[in-house]
Amino acid sequence: MYRERGTSLAGAVLWESISSGTGPVRVLPDGCLDLLWSSRRGLLVAGPDRTAHLSTSAAGERWVGLRLPPGVGPAVFGVPADELRDRRVPLVDLWGPVGVGVEDRAAGGRGVTAVLAEVVRDRLRAAGGPDPLGAHLAARLAVGRPVGAVAAEVGLGDRALHRRCRHLFGYGPKTLARILRMRRALALARAGTPLAEVAARAGYADQAHLTRDVRELAGVPPGVLLRDRPRAAAR
Structure with a gap:
């Protein structure tokens, strides 16, 4: 199951999926960064890929992601995009105690879409918007x-x-x-x-x-x- 929809942030896409666990999924490069939540792995930041990323998930694993428009990620995550290139990084590794607080809010998956959108909105406001x-x-x-x-x-x-x-x-x-x-x-x-x-x-x-x-x-x-x-x- 996979579905996506737009958000109040122009160009951003909110998506959800539940893995069938039948094999890796090919994710094509797009110049974007994503804020992700996994029912098994918690909150992650997906950096920009240079080539296709083969994503593997356990059967029934639920994913929620907010895909940011190209060029917006650095203002949200506070690091240059090339530091995250071809990487999947736990949010707490980037934000420390702040990331732990966001992780606690997203735990369990109830209302996680609202948490992701609110976090991105607040971070952009604090940064004065994207470049x-x-x-x-x-x-x-x-x-x-x-x-x-x-x-x-x-x-x-x-x-x-x-x-x-x-x-x-x-x-x-x-x-x-x-x-x-x-x-x-x-x-x-x-x-x-x-x-x-x-x-x-x-x-x-x-x-x-x-x-x-x-x-x-x-x-x-x-x-x-x-x-x-x-x-x-x-x-």
């Missing part, structure tokens, strides 16, 4: 704008842009652009667009380039992903 550069960069790269053109738009040199992207998203702008292009391509393919046309519309040199890039990022070719029901599942 607006994050949303701008993610939006421009998501529609296929070249990295150099985006850097010129925001008035940053290559090195400065790379540093800001690592802080906000966990990796540099070229990696983020590749990940967002893959997700754009998969959305087109799931809507019924033939893969050759997907490649052209998403900015790949050809269908072979699309297949090669998806395999590197997701671990499997597009055809395998398209046969699977898309979901975020336990990160």
Whole structure:
């Protein structure tokens, strides 16, 4: 079982799942950080992945997650995104006694969705909101704008842009652009667009380039992903 819905935080997604325990679930990279609660493991922070993460859960394990928009995580968790890259970290390891208090509020799972939303809202308010550069960069790269053109738009040199992207998203702008292009391509393919046309519309040199890039990022070719029901599942 997997379901998701929007929240009052623009761009954030609240999702829930109950594991069947039948095997690992492939979670694709997206440049986002998640605040997670597991009925078995408690509260975790899922950092941004560079390649697909294979998540394993016990049968019946319940997950609730709040997926933050790209670039918002550092303002919530108080650490640069690249410190959490490819990691799943207990919240108490980041926040100490504050994390223990949040863990106690979420214990048992009753009302956990409200706890996650309230914690994120309070942390963002205390931080003065997310860095607006994050949303701008993610939006421009998501529609296929070249990295150099985006850097010129925001008035940053290559090195400065790379540093800001690592802080906000966990990796540099070229990696983020590749990940967002893959997700754009998969959305087109799931809507019924033939893969050759997907490649052209998403900015790949050809269908072979699309297949090669998806395999590197997701671990499997597009055809395998398209046969699977898309979901975020336990990160």
